[in-house]
Amino acid sequence: MRVLIVEDDTSLGMFLQKGLQMEGHSVAWVGDGDAALERAATERPDLMVLDLGLPKRDGVEVLEAMQGLYRGMGVIVLTGRAQVEERVRCLNLGADDLLMKPFSLHELTARCRALLRRREQYADPSLRSADLELNRMDRRVTRGGRPVDLTVKEFSLLEYLLQHRGRCCSRAELLREVWQMSPDAGTNVVDVYVNYLRRKLAVGGDASAPVIETVRGGGYQVGRAIDAPGPPNSTCAHPVPRMSVSGPTLAGARYGA
Structure with missing residues (x-):
């Protein structure tokens, strides 16, 4: 599964990236709301793990901007905000699940798997x-x-x-x-x-x-692309490299805001 982590806390972002990579996912990580929208538009991840407290554009604004655009993409919101109204608003804007900080990495990965299972009930896995x-x-x-x-x-x-x-x-x-x-x-x-x-x-x-x-x-x-007529390409493009970071040792499984 292709996962996009949107988290401005560097240590937490690296921790989550490393943990989800160890689960076998392809994981990218960005630190602000504008970058999240750009990646969502160009790469169409299967899942976005979205923090609410972001620079440039907060998580709620990201959800508002994405509303109705990426129906195949799941969203799990990370939040330390206690207000029920805020969490309800996120769900109404299209978030599939919310996880309160502090949280366990094991719980996050389990929620990722559960969300993937629910979505693949309606799609060929x-x-x-x-x-x-x-x-x-x-x-x-x-x-x-x-x-x-x-x-x-x-x-x-x-x-x-x-x-x-x-x-x-x-x-x-x-x-x-x-x-x-x-x-x-x-x-x-x-x-x-x-x-x-x-x-x-x-x-x-x-x-x-x-x-x-x-x-x-x-x-x-x-093989050949399902929707691509004609013979396959004979040359190989080299995409522009994206940011790659190595996460810290996964010592301790809980992170707070």
Whole structure:
């Protein structure tokens, strides 16, 4: 799941980013309301974890600006405000859930999973390409009806490629989005894990039709976009890097306002 954290407290933002990354999510973090709206418009995250007390534009104003625009995006509001009227207003503006500060990281991650389950009751949780199917709810992968046993990181990599099927994903993009590493980290971990996936996905599948193709220009691609006519792209774009930060050690699981 792609998560956007909107929190102006640097230590809390880094803590939440690290904790949700450890749950296997792709997590971005911004520190003000204007940046939150920009990211929501350009990246369409699955979930926004939104603090109310923000600079430039507070959380309530963010909810007002987003109202009716991003129906597929869940919103969990973090607040230390005790007023019932304020919390009710957030729910009326489209927030799916609220969490009072101080809160437990375990409770936040559980609420994220619960929200995802509720939303996926009304959407297909599976990603497919030819005879390959990945179920995000059950975290299960099959090819040709046969189960494929993947590690957490292998699953995350395949999930990202399937979410962007039909488009070349550069090594830099995969490093940033799947490993939360700098695009210039100087590592071949992407190629290593693609090879792991290819070996595992070859079992029970059509060896003449590889699931993951190498694209000239420095990246990888799965299948063809569902809504994209014509042949797949033959070149690989390199997106502009986004902010990447490393969180502090997850020692202590509660944070207050």
